[in-house]
Amino acid sequence: MDEFEFIKQIKPNYYRHDTIIKGIGDDAAVFRQPYQDVVTAVDTFVEGIHFSKKTMDPFHIGYRVLAANISDMAAMGATPVSYLISLVVPKEWTDEELIAIYKGMESISKAYKIDLIGGDTVSGDQLVLSVTINGKVEKDKVRLxxxxxxxxxxxxxxxxxxxxxxxxxxxxxxxxxxxxxxxxxxxxxxxxxxxxxxxxxxxxxxxxxxxxxxxxxxxxxxxxxxxxxxxxxxxxxxxxxxxxxxxxxxxxxxxxxxxxxxxxxxxxxxxxxxxxxxxxxxxxxxxxxxxxxxxxxxxxxxxxxxxxxxxxxxxxxxxx
Ligand SMILES: Nc1ncnc2c1ncn2[C@@H]1O[C@H](COP(=O)(O)OP(=O)(O)OP(=O)(O)O)[C@@H](O)[C@H]1O
Ligand SMILES: Cc1ncc(C[n+]2csc(CCOP(=O)(O)O)c2C)c(N)n1
Ligand SMILES: [Mg+2]
Ligand SMILES: [Mg+2]
Ligand SMILES: [Mg+2]
The missing domain is CATH 3.90.650.10 (PurM-like C-terminal domain)
Known part of the structure; x- marks a missing residue:
């Protein structure tokens, strides 16, 4: 099964909360708040699939993973606000390289005025960065x-x-x-x-x-x-x-x-x-x-x- 068939299979038939304006099936999910809609997406970046040492320096890895997530906010017509990073790190990656990845993220965060608010760090066999991004948009102005x-x-x-x-x-x-x-x-x-x-x-x-x-x-x-x-x-x-x-x-x-x-x-x-x-x-x-x-x-x-x-x-x- 490819990723698109798989997503169709696991997509719920209904949502338990009527505050969910959009669940699975778009660039991001949308929740209703009293004064605005909140938009959330997650996108993952894997060594060997999305990048390699040949294609990107650590700075680019950080910049590019966040760019993909910010782009999902743009695709919803939303203003990105904050993000969390889940990091899987193999032992071969040095502290300097990891800091450089975060410099890349900081560079694009500054340009788009968004904040890093949390994440998770675990060991693993390949470098994987998973970004959860939050944004906001005026009620009923999401671009579906x-x-x-x-x-x-x-x-x-x-x-x-x-x-x-x-x-x-x-x-x-x-x-x-x-x-x-x-x-x-x-x-x-x-x-x-x-x-x-x-x-x-x-x-x-x-x-x-x-x-x-x-x-x-x-x-x-x-x-x-x-x-x-x-x-x-x-x-x-x-x-x-x-x-x-x-x-x-x-x-x-x-x-x-x-x-x-x-x-x-x-x-x-x-x-x-x-x-x-x-x-x-x-x-x-x-x-x-x-x-x-x-x-x-x-x-x-x-x-x-x-x-x-x-x-x-x-x-x-x-x-x-
Ligand atoms: N494993 C999963 N479990 C639940 N929902 C998923 C899963 N994978 C994707 N989705 C949902 O499926 C929809 C389409 O996801 P997809 O990743 O194709 O969109 P995208 O992030 O805009 O594209 P891309 O990942 O190519 O940048 C989104 O609503 C996403 O949240
Ligand atoms: C080293 C290396 N080999 C191949 C590619 C090409 N590539 C990987 S994932 C993807 C689609 C977007 O991913 P997603 O759907 O997860 O957002 C493309 C075009 C690359 N970037 N780096
Ligand atoms: Mg894709
Ligand atoms: Mg998208
Ligand atoms: Mg995606």
């Missing part, structure tokens, strides 16, 4: 995956495929790796789009999902949760000049299934699309229309090379 409607504009922030290409360069033994600093930094030091997502709070309905596994995966999550079909146009997908300049036969794979860009994939009504563009401009970010939603059978199609084909969930899958 089931909020896509037929006729919506589908959009993405920033550019796609950079992180996967950066990873590919880091894993290769190409001596010119250092000349691709932009792509490598996009892999090691991603930028969660919190400011942009917060600026959308004027809108009543926006669907958001952050791109951790690859747009083909996240677009399928939106289509499935919302019961709509999504049409993407390959030629509209935003690609950086740096990625374009790389001669690689894996470019399409990086763009559609690379993941770890931590950009946002979203959907809004055509009427609200100018507000999204304005929010991006104020956040100094590009936002690109990449397709639209229609009535349909919860599937994703892509227009590429003058043909339309089904786009299956092609991104990273754990437990395959």
């Amino acid at each position: 995956r089931h909020h896509v409607r037929s006729g919506d504009v589908l959009f993405v922030t920033g550019t796609l495929g950079d992180s996967a290409c950066g990873l590919d360069l880091l894993l290769s033994d190409d001596p010119r790796v250092e000349s691709h600093r932009y792509l490598i930094d996009r892999h090691r030091l991603p930028t969660p789009r919190v400011d942009f997502a917060e600026r959308l709070k004027v809108l009543n309905r926006v669907a958001l999902n952050d791109i951790s596994d690859g747009i083909s995966s996240e677009a399928n999550e939106l289509a499935e949760s919302s019961g709509v079909s999504i049409y993407l146009d390959y030629d509209q997908l935003p690609i950086s000049d740096e990625l374009r300049s790389i001669q690689s036969n894996k470019q399409e794979e990086f763009i559609l299934a690379g993941g770890e860009d931590f950009e946002l994939l979203g959907a809004v009504s055509e009427k609200d699309w100018p507000i999204v563009q304005e929010a991006a401009e104020k956040s100094n970010l590009t936002v690109t229309q990449v397709g639209y939603a229609t009535d349909g059978d919860s599937t994703v199609y892509i227009h590429q090379d003058e043909k339309v084909r089904l786009l299956k969930r092609g991104g990273y899958v754990h437990r395959n």
Whole structure:
């Protein structure tokens, strides 16, 4: 069973507390408080799966694990507030390396004004960092995956495929790796789009999902949760000049299934699309229309090379 089938199997049919606005099935869970909604998520980072000594220095490990969690807050339209770290440490990792991991976390915590409030430390065979993050959002302003409607504009922030290409360069033994600093930094030091997502709070309905596994995966999550079909146009997908300049036969794979860009994939009504563009401009970010939603059978199609084909969930899958 892959991770997605597994989650379907263990998902409860009901919640015992009516304060739970959203349980399993989105980027984070949501609890109702008297004056606001509280948003909580957990994401784990494992040596050999998410990073290796070849791809990241200790500073990057700390920065990147927290970036992934902050990105889940952005995907909910929430403002991140605090986090807890559960740490599994093999004996080979030195105190200096562990302190450097925390320096990485402190660096991104400062940028996003969030606090480390606790955690746990145990011994183990591989380095594992599990982050629980808490955030807040105005009542009924969470950005859920089931909020896509037929006729919506589908959009993405920033550019796609950079992180996967950066990873590919880091894993290769190409001596010119250092000349691709932009792509490598996009892999090691991603930028969660919190400011942009917060600026959308004027809108009543926006669907958001952050791109951790690859747009083909996240677009399928939106289509499935919302019961709509999504049409993407390959030629509209935003690609950086740096990625374009790389001669690689894996470019399409990086763009559609690379993941770890931590950009946002979203959907809004055509009427609200100018507000999204304005929010991006104020956040100094590009936002690109990449397709639209229609009535349909919860599937994703892509227009590429003058043909339309089904786009299956092609991104990273754990437990395959
Ligand atoms: N082992 C588990 N037990 C209970 N719920 C789970 C488990 N694994 C994932 N979930 C829940 O399933 C949903 C989807 O999780 P998933 O990890 O795919 O989303 P994500 O964190 O946005 O993506 P990614 O981990 O790729 O960054 C979330 O609601 C998550 O809390
Ligand atoms: C050394 C090394 N090898 C492979 C990868 C690629 N990778 C690992 S997990 C993942 C999806 C996101 O994970 P999650 O779904 O847990 O958020 C991707 C694209 C990497 N980052 N480092
Ligand atoms: Mg997510
Ligand atoms: Mg997750
Ligand atoms: Mg994933």
